[in-house]
Amino acid sequence: MILMTSSEIRNSFLKYFEDRGHTIISSSPVVPYDDPTLLFTNAGMNQFKDVFLGSGTRSYKRAADTQKCIRVSGKHNDLEEVGRDTYHHTFFEMLGNWSFGDYYKKDAITWAWELLTKVWGLPKDRLWATVYKDDQEAEQLWKSVTDIDPRHVLRFGDKDNFWEMGETGPCGPCSEIHFDRTPAGNATAEMVNAGIPEVMEIWNLVFIQYNRDESGKLTPLPSKHVDTGMGFERICAVTQNKSSNYDTDVFLPIIKKIGEITKQSYSGEMKTLIGDRQSEIDTSMRVIADHVRTLTFAIGDGALPGNEGRGYVLRRILRRAARFGRNLGMHEPFIFQLVPTLVETMSYIFPEIKSNQGHIQKVIKGEEESFNVTLDKGLYYFESIVGYILYNNLKTTTFVGKDTDYSIHDGQLAIAIKEPEKTLRFSKFYNIKEELLRLDFRPIISGVDTFRLKDTFGLPEDLIVLIAKEYGAEVDLLGFEKLMEEQKERSRDNRTSSININIPKMQLSATGKYTPPEKTIFLGYNETKIKSVVVAQNARWFALRETPFYGESGGQVGDTGFITSDGVKYNVIDTKREHDIYLHITQNDLPDLINKIITAEIDLKRRHAIQRNHSATHLLHNALRRILGTHVHQAGSLVAPDYLRFDFAHSAKLTEQELADIEALVNKKIQENIPRTPGLNNIPFEEAKKLGALMFFGDKYGDFVNVVQFGDFSTEFCGGTHVTSTGDIEYFKIRSEGSVASGVRRIEAVTGNGAVELFKLQDKNFIERLENAYKQIDELTALNAELTHIEGHHTEIIHNSLGGFSQRLEELKRVPAFPAHASLDLAIHFDQLSRHSVVLEEIILQLADAKKSLEKELAKSRLNSLSGSMDELIASAVSVENIKLVAAKVTVASLDELKNLGDSIRAKMGSGVGLLASVIDGKVQLVCVVSDDLVAAKKIEAGKVVGTIAKLVGGGGGGRPHMATAGGKDVSKLDEALAQIPSVVESFLRK
RNA sequence: GGGGAAUUAGCUCAGUUGGCUAGAGCGAUUGCAUGGCAUGCAAUAGGUCAGGGGUUCGACUCCCCUAUUCUCCA
Structure with missing residues (x-):
C-alpha cells in the first residue's frame, strides 16, 4: 500500500477521474436550501437529484467530487452510537464519480478496481465485491474486467444491493466493495455485510437504470447513470493502515487539540469496559472530534442551532459534545476553540469554513454558553x-x-x-x-x-x-x-x-395519465400575458408548457393572476416550483383542462411591487456591504409585494446612524436611476463569475445563470424578476431592524407605494399619540382643579407648565404638503415625523411624570381632608362588649383609596374594629380593619367579619386578619348591612 | 407540526388555597463615615405583574387568545 496523507488521497481520487474525462465539481452546501424534504445533505448524489429525476441537466456527462455529508439519524446512523465505535460519523466526506447517461457498469467497475489496487496499491486478496442477486452483468464484469479472486464476488438481495432514492423514483442494483481488515486477512464470505467492523464497505457503485412508480412497478429509464460513493474517512483508515478512522490524520489533529485544551490524553484503544476511566475519556474525545466537524461545516454553510428542524439537530449535537466535554472536566465553553484546527487542515478544499470562521466560532461559543444556562x-x-x-x-x-x-x-x-x-x-x-x-x-x-x-x-x-x-x-x-x-x-x-394538507407533490413517474414536460419555460421576464397549453393538472393546480407566472424561489414569492379557458376565468392564488415545473395553485377546483389552450395573465401591479422590492433587496445588500463591511452576507430573504425582509450575518445591532446611512445610500442609487444591464440572462456561469457577481449563499448554480446588475453598484446571481431601472423603486425605507439568531440581523423594508403606506401608518400612530397627549393634559387639568379645590389655592407650577405643554404640542401639528405619489420627497416627511416623534415622546414622558406626582399629591390631600371626618367617625364609634366599632359609608374613587382610609382609621382608633364601605362603579366595596390586640386576644379576624357583611350585599370577601377587603353587587342593601356590624362582631366574640 | 414551561423593579428572582398598600438581593441616586480606594451605615427612587379578552364583589394568582424565549418529541 502506498502511504498517503488524507489530502493526498482526496487529490489522487479527483485527479484519477479528471484524467478520465470527469469534470471536478465542488461540494454542494451541507445544508440543502432547495430541498425541504432533506434535513442535511446526506449523500453525494443529492446535488444531482434533478438529473436522475430527469428534470435537470448538466453541461458535463462525467463528474467527480468530494461531498460534505451529515447523517444524524436513519438506518445507518444513530446519534447515540457515534463516537463509541471506530467508523460512524455525523459528518463525513463522500468521494464520488458520476456518469449521466454516459459510461456504465463496465467502466465504473474497471476504474474502481484500478484506482484501489493499482494507484493506491490495496492488497487484492483483502477486497471483496458484492452484486445484486439478479445482476449477472455486474457479476460477470467483476470476473472478467478485474483480476479479483472470483470467490470474492458475492450476491446479495434487495436489502444490501438494491439502491433506491425513496419510495418511488430512480433506482437500480448496486455493487459494493468491502475491505478485509482482519489481522491475518482471512475474512470469510459470511463476514461480508454482517456488520463486523473488520470487514467494512468502502465503496458503493450504484447503477441507476429503473424508475419505480407508486404501484411499485419498475420501468427502465431512457438513459442509465452511475452514482458511486466512497467514504473518505474509511478509505483514509484503510490506506493509512489504521484500525480506527479516528487514528487517521483526518481526526488526529482535532483529538490532539482536545487533549491540549482538556489536559487529558487519548489512548486510542477501543475498549468497551464500563466504568473504565480511560475508555470514557477516549469516547468523549471521539464524540467531540466528530461533532465539532458537523457543527463547523453546518454553521459554515449557514445553518444555525435552534429549536426546530435542522437547527434542533445541530443543537442536540452541540449539547451532546458539550456533555461529553464535561466528562473531560470542561465546564466552560471550549468546543469553539477547535474550529481553527479544522480550518487549518480542511479549508484548502472547503474554503467556506475559513471565510466564515469568526461567525462559526461565535455561534458555537454562544450555544455552549446557553447550554450551561439550561443545565444550571x-x-x-x-x-x-x-x-x-x-x-x-x-x-x-x-x-x-x-x-x-x-x-x-x-x-x-x-x-x-x-x-x-x-x-x-x-x-x-x-x-x-x-x-x-x-x-x-x-x-x-x-x-x-x-x-x-x-x-x-x-x-x-x-x-x-x-x-x-x-x-x-x-x-x-x-x-x-x-x-x-x-x-x-x-x-x-x-x-x-x-400530513395531507400540503400541495400534492408532482408525480414524475410515467404511469400517470399525462406526461409532464421536462421543465416549464418561464417567459415572465418579458411577458405578462401569453397563450399556452395545460400539460398537467390536479383539482387545485395546473402546469403550463410556458408561463409568465414566477414560481416562488430565491426568496421571491410566486405570482398571482388568472387564466381564461373558453371564456371562463380561474384565479391563480400562488405559483410554486416542483423541481423545474411551475405549479399554478388555483382558488377553486378546476375542470379537465389538459391539452387546452388557455390565456395566462399575471397580476401586474403586484408583480411590479415585488420587482421593486427585489431590486431594492440587491441595493440594500450592497449598501450593507459598503457601510458595515464585506463580512455581511445574505442569510435568507423574502421578497413579497408589500415588503422585503433581508437576513444577514452581522454581529452587532445597527446604530441609528448606520441605518440612516444605509437608507440614504440606497435612495441615492434610486435617484441615480441606474439602468439594469441588459443581456445577462442565461449566460455561462464562468462569464458571470468574471463580472464579479456576488454568490448568493447556498444557491445552486447551473451552467447557465442569470445575473442582475445595476451599474457598478450591484452585481448578483439571481433568477428573480427586477425593475429595469433603479428609479422605478421610487423610494426605500427601512421598517425595522432586529435580531433573528445570534450573529444574524434582520432588516425589513418597504419601497414605492409600500413606503407611502408605511408613512401613513406611522403618521396615524403619531396623530393618535398626539391626541392622547392632549387627553393627558385635560386629565392633568382636571386633577389640578380638584387639588386646587381641596387645598383652597392655586398650584401655580403645574398650572403654568400645562400651558407650555399645549404650546409645544401645537408646534408638532405643522406638516408640509404630502406628495401625491411615492418619490424621494417622502424623505422629508419621514425625517420630520421621526424628529417630531422624538419630541412627542419626551412630552409624553414629562406628562406621565407630572400626572404621577400630581396623583400622589392629590391622594395625600384627599386623605388629609378626609382624616378630619375620620376623627369624627372614630369619636362617634359605638361599643360592643368594650370593643370600639367604627362603621361608615364614604365616597372614594378606588379600592386603593378605600384601603388607605382603612389603614389610617386603624392607625388612629387604637383598639377597635373598623368597617368602611363605598360604592364604586355601581358595586359595593368594603374594607375591614382590626387592631392587632383584638386579633391576638379576641380572635376577631377582619376577613371573617368582612366576609359576613359582604354576604348581605350579595358578594364575598377575605384577606388577612388585620385587614381585609370584600365586595358585593346589591347597593340597596348596603345601609342595612352596615347596621348589622355590632351583631356580627358580637357573634364572633361568642365563638 | 404537536406537547411542556417561562415572562413580576435596570439585572437575578420570591410571591403559598383568588383578597398582604406586590417583595428580596444586586445595581442606581442621595447623605453620612474613612486621606484615597475597597468598603460600611442610612435613606430614596424605580412596577400598565408580557399584551388582549373572560370568570369573580375582587385577578400577579383561575380560564382562553396572542407575542417572545426556553425545552422535549416528530
Whole structure:
C-alpha cells in the first residue's frame, strides 16, 4: 500500500477521474436550501437529484467530487452510537464519480478496481465485491474486467444491493466493495455485510437504470447513470493502515487539540469496559472530534442551532459534545476553540469554513454558553425535587405532629416550625446533598419528575442519572421511558393527521395519465400575458408548457393572476416550483383542462411591487456591504409585494446612524436611476463569475445563470424578476431592524407605494399619540382643579407648565404638503415625523411624570381632608362588649383609596374594629380593619367579619386578619348591612 | 407540526388555597463615615405583574387568545 496523507488521497481520487474525462465539481452546501424534504445533505448524489429525476441537466456527462455529508439519524446512523465505535460519523466526506447517461457498469467497475489496487496499491486478496442477486452483468464484469479472486464476488438481495432514492423514483442494483481488515486477512464470505467492523464497505457503485412508480412497478429509464460513493474517512483508515478512522490524520489533529485544551490524553484503544476511566475519556474525545466537524461545516454553510428542524439537530449535537466535554472536566465553553484546527487542515478544499470562521466560532461559543444556562436551571429544579422529598422525609421522621413549612435555595433546605402564638421562623437548615448522604436516605426520582426535567428543562437523561448518583438518589427510568414513549406517540399521531394538507407533490413517474414536460419555460421576464397549453393538472393546480407566472424561489414569492379557458376565468392564488415545473395553485377546483389552450395573465401591479422590492433587496445588500463591511452576507430573504425582509450575518445591532446611512445610500442609487444591464440572462456561469457577481449563499448554480446588475453598484446571481431601472423603486425605507439568531440581523423594508403606506401608518400612530397627549393634559387639568379645590389655592407650577405643554404640542401639528405619489420627497416627511416623534415622546414622558406626582399629591390631600371626618367617625364609634366599632359609608374613587382610609382609621382608633364601605362603579366595596390586640386576644379576624357583611350585599370577601377587603353587587342593601356590624362582631366574640 | 414551561423593579428572582398598600438581593441616586480606594451605615427612587379578552364583589394568582424565549418529541 502506498502511504498517503488524507489530502493526498482526496487529490489522487479527483485527479484519477479528471484524467478520465470527469469534470471536478465542488461540494454542494451541507445544508440543502432547495430541498425541504432533506434535513442535511446526506449523500453525494443529492446535488444531482434533478438529473436522475430527469428534470435537470448538466453541461458535463462525467463528474467527480468530494461531498460534505451529515447523517444524524436513519438506518445507518444513530446519534447515540457515534463516537463509541471506530467508523460512524455525523459528518463525513463522500468521494464520488458520476456518469449521466454516459459510461456504465463496465467502466465504473474497471476504474474502481484500478484506482484501489493499482494507484493506491490495496492488497487484492483483502477486497471483496458484492452484486445484486439478479445482476449477472455486474457479476460477470467483476470476473472478467478485474483480476479479483472470483470467490470474492458475492450476491446479495434487495436489502444490501438494491439502491433506491425513496419510495418511488430512480433506482437500480448496486455493487459494493468491502475491505478485509482482519489481522491475518482471512475474512470469510459470511463476514461480508454482517456488520463486523473488520470487514467494512468502502465503496458503493450504484447503477441507476429503473424508475419505480407508486404501484411499485419498475420501468427502465431512457438513459442509465452511475452514482458511486466512497467514504473518505474509511478509505483514509484503510490506506493509512489504521484500525480506527479516528487514528487517521483526518481526526488526529482535532483529538490532539482536545487533549491540549482538556489536559487529558487519548489512548486510542477501543475498549468497551464500563466504568473504565480511560475508555470514557477516549469516547468523549471521539464524540467531540466528530461533532465539532458537523457543527463547523453546518454553521459554515449557514445553518444555525435552534429549536426546530435542522437547527434542533445541530443543537442536540452541540449539547451532546458539550456533555461529553464535561466528562473531560470542561465546564466552560471550549468546543469553539477547535474550529481553527479544522480550518487549518480542511479549508484548502472547503474554503467556506475559513471565510466564515469568526461567525462559526461565535455561534458555537454562544450555544455552549446557553447550554450551561439550561443545565444550571435544570440543576436548580433537580434540587427542588430532591429537596422536597427530603423535606417530606424529615417532616414525618423528625417533626411529627408539628406544623411546618419549607423553602429551598442554593442547595439548602430550610424548615420552619410554626408554633402556637409565635410567628413562623425558619429554624432548621440542611444542606440537601450532605443530609441525604448522612441519613443514607435514598430518594427515588419518579418517572414524571425525570420526564419533566428532560422535557421541560432540557436536562439530558444520562446527566440526570449521574447527578442523582451524587445525591445517592435513584431514577425511575422505566416510568420515564414510558412517558417518553407516550410523547413520541402523540407527535406521530399528530403528524399523520395533518400530513395531507400540503400541495400534492408532482408525480414524475410515467404511469400517470399525462406526461409532464421536462421543465416549464418561464417567459415572465418579458411577458405578462401569453397563450399556452395545460400539460398537467390536479383539482387545485395546473402546469403550463410556458408561463409568465414566477414560481416562488430565491426568496421571491410566486405570482398571482388568472387564466381564461373558453371564456371562463380561474384565479391563480400562488405559483410554486416542483423541481423545474411551475405549479399554478388555483382558488377553486378546476375542470379537465389538459391539452387546452388557455390565456395566462399575471397580476401586474403586484408583480411590479415585488420587482421593486427585489431590486431594492440587491441595493440594500450592497449598501450593507459598503457601510458595515464585506463580512455581511445574505442569510435568507423574502421578497413579497408589500415588503422585503433581508437576513444577514452581522454581529452587532445597527446604530441609528448606520441605518440612516444605509437608507440614504440606497435612495441615492434610486435617484441615480441606474439602468439594469441588459443581456445577462442565461449566460455561462464562468462569464458571470468574471463580472464579479456576488454568490448568493447556498444557491445552486447551473451552467447557465442569470445575473442582475445595476451599474457598478450591484452585481448578483439571481433568477428573480427586477425593475429595469433603479428609479422605478421610487423610494426605500427601512421598517425595522432586529435580531433573528445570534450573529444574524434582520432588516425589513418597504419601497414605492409600500413606503407611502408605511408613512401613513406611522403618521396615524403619531396623530393618535398626539391626541392622547392632549387627553393627558385635560386629565392633568382636571386633577389640578380638584387639588386646587381641596387645598383652597392655586398650584401655580403645574398650572403654568400645562400651558407650555399645549404650546409645544401645537408646534408638532405643522406638516408640509404630502406628495401625491411615492418619490424621494417622502424623505422629508419621514425625517420630520421621526424628529417630531422624538419630541412627542419626551412630552409624553414629562406628562406621565407630572400626572404621577400630581396623583400622589392629590391622594395625600384627599386623605388629609378626609382624616378630619375620620376623627369624627372614630369619636362617634359605638361599643360592643368594650370593643370600639367604627362603621361608615364614604365616597372614594378606588379600592386603593378605600384601603388607605382603612389603614389610617386603624392607625388612629387604637383598639377597635373598623368597617368602611363605598360604592364604586355601581358595586359595593368594603374594607375591614382590626387592631392587632383584638386579633391576638379576641380572635376577631377582619376577613371573617368582612366576609359576613359582604354576604348581605350579595358578594364575598377575605384577606388577612388585620385587614381585609370584600365586595358585593346589591347597593340597596348596603345601609342595612352596615347596621348589622355590632351583631356580627358580637357573634364572633361568642365563638 | 404537536406537547411542556417561562415572562413580576435596570439585572437575578420570591410571591403559598383568588383578597398582604406586590417583595428580596444586586445595581442606581442621595447623605453620612474613612486621606484615597475597597468598603460600611442610612435613606430614596424605580412596577400598565408580557399584551388582549373572560370568570369573580375582587385577578400577579383561575380560564382562553396572542407575542417572545426556553425545552422535549416528530
